[in-house]
Amino acid sequence: MTTAAIDTPDLETRARDRMQVPKQPEWPALGDAEKTALKDRIKQLLREQNAMLVAHYYVDGDLQALAEETGGYVADSLEMARFGTESDADTLVVCGVRFMGETAKILNPEKRVLMPTLAATCSLDEGCPAGAFSAFCDAHPDHTVVVYANTSAEVKARSDWVVTSSIALPIVEYLHAKGEKIIWAPDKHLGHYVQRMTGADMLLWDGACVVHEEFKGFALDRVRRLHPDAAVLVHPESPDEVVDQADVVGSTTQLIKAVQSMPNQEFIVATDAGIFWKMHQLAPEKTLIAAPTAGEGATCESCAHCPWMAMNALQNLEQVLRSHDQEIHIDEAIRQRAVVPIQRMLDFARERGIGARRDSD
Numbered sequence: 001m002t003t004a005a006i007d008t009p010d011l012e013t014r015a016r017d018r019m020q021v022p023k024q025p026e027w028p029a030l031g032d033a034e035k036t037a038l039k040d041r042i043k044q045l046l047r048e049q050n051a052m053l054v055a056h057y058y059v060d061g062d063l064q065a066l067a068e069e070t071g072g073y074v075a076d077s078l079e080m081a082r083f084g085t086e087s088d089a090d091t092l093v094v095c096g097v098r099f100m101g102e103t104a105k106i107l108n109p110e111k112r113v114l115m116p117t118l119a120a121t122c123s124l125d126e127g128c129p130a131g132a133f134s135a136f137c138d139a140h141p142d143h144t145v146v147v148y149a150n151t152s153a154e155v156k157a158r159s160d161w162v163v164t165s166s167i168a169l170p171i172v173e174y175l176h177a178k179g180e181k182i183i184w185a186p187d188k189h190l191g192h193y194v195q196r197m198t199g200a201d202m203l204l205w206d207g208a209c210v211v212h213e214e215f216k217g218f219a220l221d222r223v224r225r226l227h228p229d230a231a232v233l234v235h236p237e238s239p240d241e242v243v244d245q246a247d248v249v250g251s252t253t254q255l256i257k258a259v260q261s262m263p264n265q266e267f268i269v270a271t272d273a274g275i276f277w278k279m280h281q282l283a284p285e286k287t288l289i290a291a292p293t294a295g296e297g298a299t300c301e302s303c304a305h306c307p308w309m310a311m312n313a314l315q316n317l318e319q320v321l322r323s324h325d326q327e328i329h330i331d332e333a334i335r336q337r338a339v340v341p342i343q344r345m346l347d348f349a350r351e352r353g354i355g356a357r358r359d360s361d
């Protein structure tokens with residue numbers, strides 16, 4: 001396994017310098033009556049526009065609840081993509097981050113795709129600019145290009161396969177069995193985990209998730225000693241030292257299923273804190289402990305909550321349903337190229353029954 005030496009360091013360095021991790025947004029607190037009235041107005045707007053909410057597990061619990069109350073869906077990135085294609089809504093309102101809205105639009109060009117804010121991006125997407133990535137692929141023409149869903153439409157358009165954390169392992173296993181060498185981008189931690197599990201020949205782009213990279217192995221080890229009967233659940237965007245302590249490594253849906261199905265009473269969870277809403281809903285009797293993001297006295301940038309996911313709120317959801325000003329548009333030539341590797345992933349998932357909707361739905 002090799003970590004990619006970036007062939008165009010200037011471009012890459014500039015992209016990293018430009019990336020600003022935003023502060024956690026502070027939304028004005030809403031009283032119960034105010035919140036109910038706001039939710040009622042959103043429900044009405046959704047009905048009037050035949051619009052459907054699709055929310056990720058990391059967004060605020062009020063948004064997840066509203067998606068479920070209004071016939072929408074709360075899911076991981078793979079299921080969000082599939083749900084969009086199955087829905088007969090005219091408008092999809094994606095509560096999550098920009099690559100999720102873009103994937104919805106790539107798969108459903110005839111639908112309007114809105115987001116509460118288009119500013120909700122992702123450190124993996126930001127750290128993989130299309131120009132530098134394309135040059136890197138050009139330098140390794142004998143490699144199959146596999147990109148994580150957390151990338152721009154342009155980067156997907158340059159790839160052979162798109163994967164999410166739910167399906168990365170079986171797809172790379174499949175390619176490795178065919179003797180293919182792989183370029184993997186952008187998450188080096190997930191890439192390294194997949195490489196270790198499959199033994200595939202992989203060149204890794206040097207990207208990371210600012211949220212999962214903060215989980216620390218030594219601090220997790222201390223918490224495990226305090227809770228020796230707890231199962232440790234880890235999202236594979238986390239560093240090796242954290243993954244190595246896990247009882248279950250998996251996508252958000254796989255971690256939620258683990259809380260429901262494992263006999264343990266306590267769980268230490270190394271992923272974005274937004275996931276606790278769904279875990280509590282499906283397994284209210286279980287005790288959930290947030291994995292530590294740093295040792296004593298250390299600081300954390302995100303403190304286990306994605307600052308871009310946190311940009312989604314009831315307030316800007318209502319605004320976008322009125323103004324339609326946060327709409328995803330994708331150049332048609334790029335869309336036509338990007339849809340191929342995404343559809344390849346969805347077909348692979350369907351043929352092998354991977355990532356089917358939760359039994360509880």
Ligand code: 13P
Nearest residue numbers: 076077078164165251252
């Ligand atoms: P999932 O596909 O597991 O939901 O992950 C998406 C993501 O952005 C994790 O940080």
Ligand code: SF4
Nearest residue numbers: 097122123209211306
């Ligand atoms: Fe991107 Fe990390 Fe936020 Fe997921 S949690 S959207 S990978 S920055």
